[in-house]
Amino acid sequence: MSHKEYALIVAGGKGTRIKSKLPKQFLALHGKPVLLHTIEAFYRYSPDINIILVLPEDDFPIWNSICEQFHFTQPILLQTGGETRFQSVKKGLELITGDGLVAIHDGVRPLVSEDIIGASFRLAAVHQSAVAAVRLKESIRMTDQDNTKAMDRSRFRIIQTPQTFEVNLIKKAYQMKEDTSLTDDASVAERSGHLISLFEGSYENLKITTAEDLIIAEALMSNRNKKG
Template sequence: MKEYALIVAGGKGTRIKSSTPKQFLELDGKPVLLHTLEAFYRYSENIHIILVLPADDFATWEMLCTRHKFHKPLILQRGGDSRFQSVKNGLDKIDGDGLVAIHDGVRPLIHEDIIGASFRLAAVHKSAVAAVRLKESIRMTDQDTTKAMDRSRFRLIQTPQTFQVDLIKKAYSLKEDDTLTDDASVAERAGHAISLFEGSYENIKITTPEDLVVAEALLRSRKGRG
């Protein structure tokens, strides 16, 4: 099947306390977003990438591509007012069927093995969502009381979230609401079962200043192993 990657990068850097959108912050000498894209090209030079950015960020992206000599082929698409709308806009750029991995642009440490696993499993199950087990105990709160929960029954959801193109396109014809927090929840609302597979604890999302520090350390560790 034809393989697509839809990279959504519309963050504004609010929680990371930066005037620079977090996808453009420097990580080991390159923008966070560039690390993300390079991971998908390491997986396959033949993958079709759609990059969704706010229209106001197009010029910044072109300048960064020139500065870092990044000339890989991709389709640039204008984002919407929400992640839901941005993904929907990105999906509109796909003609025909195949498989699409939808991934957060600020998860730069995604490994090509995880990307490959998502496509292989989605080819069989029509969906494949990266997830990891909880490491710590959790409690459910209800006003003034709390209750211990069995952490083995829960998973932390990551991206990529990979789907058969036709399935996820039809799912995104649903009306948007605040409970649809990721692509899996959209597909599930449309009546589709969601298949999880083992992600990676290294596949962190850059949200806070501490995340950048951790990401730098993980990149140095990878270089040491490589």
């Protein structure tokens, strides 16, 4: 059975940690804005995917200018973001009126691959959820005010996006009262009583948050282009 596929791209970052006046989703990466790379990755996966882009309303003119400059004409549903990520995702989900699967993805993860996107939809079709995750590479310690304690890193995962769900499941989950301790969509779904299925993500699928991240992303993208 085939499912209608949606991508909900959340791009409300301000670029404060990267020390940029321009929001980080619009910073240049290998000749194009970060956000454009992200969206193009989903269209490479499937030209028929339905994309919802959630942006602060003040950023709409920037996005429209990018589309004009880079001759980007693929259909995009634009939605005004909220004050928090929770509110932005909830508003984006409101634009989905039918059944299907939705991949919720950070606009500043431009190196997501078609393989990861495809895996997220395939697994969500079976398990109702599919969340990209990678293993920890380094040792970790839990801290409190007075002490630190070594932890078994094999029991932990770093959570990425896409986080893909059956539409009605995640829409119902987002009807809950907002809790700022829930920092991703999997946490919202879990709080609503749903089991979360993880699948292997990629260390290349980094989230651009700092200036160092942008440098690493530039190197990774250059390497991809040499191989391609």
